[in-house]
Amino acid sequence: MLESLPADVVFVLAALLDEADPAHAVLRRQIPHLRVSGRCTCGCGTACFELDTASVESAPSGRGTVVAAEVRIYLEDGDCPGEVLVFAENGYLSWLEVCSWSDTVDVTLATAQQSLRR
Template sequence: MTGSLPEDVADVLDLVLSPDEPVHVALRRQVPQLRVQSRCKCGCGSAYFELDADAVEPAPTGLGTVVAVDVQLFTETGECPGEVLVFAQGGYLSWLEVCSWNDDVEVNLSTAWRWLQPPS
């Protein structure tokens, strides 16, 4: 999606922001302007963004903080060990979160990307 974001962040945003949903289309237009401000220290890959709001239009998400994307992750065996969430504040991408629900399965952006791939 963009060369300015770390590859794992760009790849997952590309998979979870649907090109068929109007709010997601507006959020996708913001991605080239995103920069990662910080990352979670636990290794999950969650990323907190900074964005020049004057450079892009807000998505029609409302004024507060909203979950713009909520995608459950499924392993090859059908287990659901976590999810990926994308948050927007005031219509602007704010952070990408990787949540783990299972201590037995490692959940991070790399595994999320693999599990989000369409079946071949």
């Protein structure tokens, strides 16, 4: 079942995709056209996207699947328990992944938002 793009996903995508980068600028223009086609069941916030590629321009991000953007997540104490990656496939946003490197900290999209707001 497809769902509208949640605000937390929109925030993180916008924060990671730099308007000054030509490929990122094209990917940012795809955000309003994205729908969530699936979410990770562990609660981390990872989301897979569906996009009508006929309705948007493809970004010059390369063929195949590439990491279009990434950022490490830092806690207030300076610890870095994970990262967030944005993937593009053939120039189209395909998924947002929240990766945890910690056994003691729950790394989620909310954690990423807090880190990006600092």
